[in-house]
Amino acid sequence: MATLQLNSRLKSWFSQIDIETKVSMILIAPTLLSFAVLVGALLLKQSLNQSTQWVSHTEEVMLQIADSKFHFNNLSLYHLRYQLSAEQGYLKLYDRAYLGLNQSMVKLTTLMSDSQQQQGELEKLLQLIGDRTSSHRKLISLRGTLTPDEVIKAAQAKTLIFDDAEILGLFDSMLATEAALLKSRRASEHDYYLKLEAALIVLFIIIASSLLFADRFLRRDMRLKADLHASLSESHHKLQQELAEARNTLVALLPVPATLCNVQFEWFFEASNHVGGDIMDYFQVDEHHVMFYAVDVSGHGVTAAMHAFTVHNDMLASTAHIAELLAHFGDLSETATSFLTLYNSRYMRKTDTGEYFTMLLGIIDTRTGELALVQAGHPCPLLMSAGGRDIQCLGEGGFPIGLVEDASYEAVQLTLKRGDRLCVYSDGVTDCENAKHSVFGQQKLKSLFRIMHHQALDQCKQAIYEQVKNWRGLGQPFNDDVSCLILEFNGDSAPIQKLERDDIYVPR
């Protein structure tokens, strides 16, 4: 049970780390192992070198012995040294040593049979043979107790006198030592190569399996990513389509350019991405009153657009309420402010997502040209008197809707004259940035609005749109939703329309 838990915990841990780390983790084992094998091989080589050095040391001592430290009848040990390397040579040395001793014996026999006169020389030879025999015996007795090294030392110190046979015996043991050393060196060499070979095979297997493992991981990751990419691009495509649909729906909510009673409306709107949080509308509240508003929901995208839909619906549904308020107060400003105060507290209760919006709300009495404007955080609208003589920014700001509870609103009230124009815009227009990050600004909008005063309202709107678009740069999407509503008051010449309730709002 515990193992299962650990296993699943390990699995979840492993699935959380990214693919690069996984591959590194897989490849770190063979890397460390390669390093270990390298270090091991170096250490083995080192110990092998030591034993080789020892072997050479023994060879050197033998060379010293051979190098005329002793006299041997007719043997050249220096020459023999090279024959000793093989067992055959070793046997030859033996043979020739005995041959030398035999020759001494032959010489002695000849002398003994030749003459009695050479008694002195005979004595010496006998002495020599006697010495050698005793040395031989001495050596034989010592061989059991002394190591070859000790024998060599003794020989060098001349505490032992050897004859040829004894030296040969010495060589015998030394060669045996050398042979044993060589044998063990070859064995360890063999062992070393065997170990190295085994380590290399293991290493190869580990590297190969690690690479296969890593490859599997990478492939699986690639496959997963490819699948993910496919499903993402599919859902992205779907989302794009849905966003386009949402945009179409939102645009369909926008009113057609129209003249309501004697107020002419024109507008332009462009979202920063597929859907935006800007919305506007205008409609008749009753026979004599026309209402308009422009809204900019904070943020962009779907959430902002959904809030824009909500606000649009709310405003539409409030028409009757506003008509009642107008009848009740008989005053444009009071109607507009009390409506917004109520709407703000209702909106605050409804939403807790922190979304809010700025709004500019206006109600016009078409009979008198009286206009009440309430500015709920929306940029100050521009009022241009007929003929473009005078242009001014209206209002001093106000609380946005949905940000502060118990917010109260103030209205700006004025009387429009025939030909007066009002421009209501979202901050997307004035904050529109060009490639150098400098903003379009209110001043440019003001002068453009003034320059276009003698042109028809739709041309004025078109000019503003094109200028803002050019400012942004051709083909560049806006950095914020851009909307602008322009109206012109055509005086009291227009006939008063008798309204049926159903005709209040006719969406396109």
Place this chain on the structure above:
Amino acid sequence: MFLDEKTVDGVSCISFNQERFDAAKVVQFKQFFVDAVAAGKTRLVLDLAAVKFMDSSALGAVVAVLKTVGARGDLVLCGATGIVAELFKLTRMDRVFVIVASEADAVAKLNS
């Protein structure tokens, strides 16, 4: 991180160190203050001197922060100039927030 924090006379002074304060920074910005309040910091200064552009989402975030801090402490804004100051004025937020000119003024205000 676009926010720097230091403590002056027991007051946490948080300054925004970038020119643009827009929707992209809102989530991190709000979380920073939620964490600060959770860590027991109740007297806070937000210095907006470096900010040259602030959008509506950013304004919403500052209001959200005021609501986060408001119940348990005090928040004073400082350094708002140009477009930022205009935005606060246009939306009447200059009446909702305590706004002073400099960080020193803000600290003094919180310590008075």
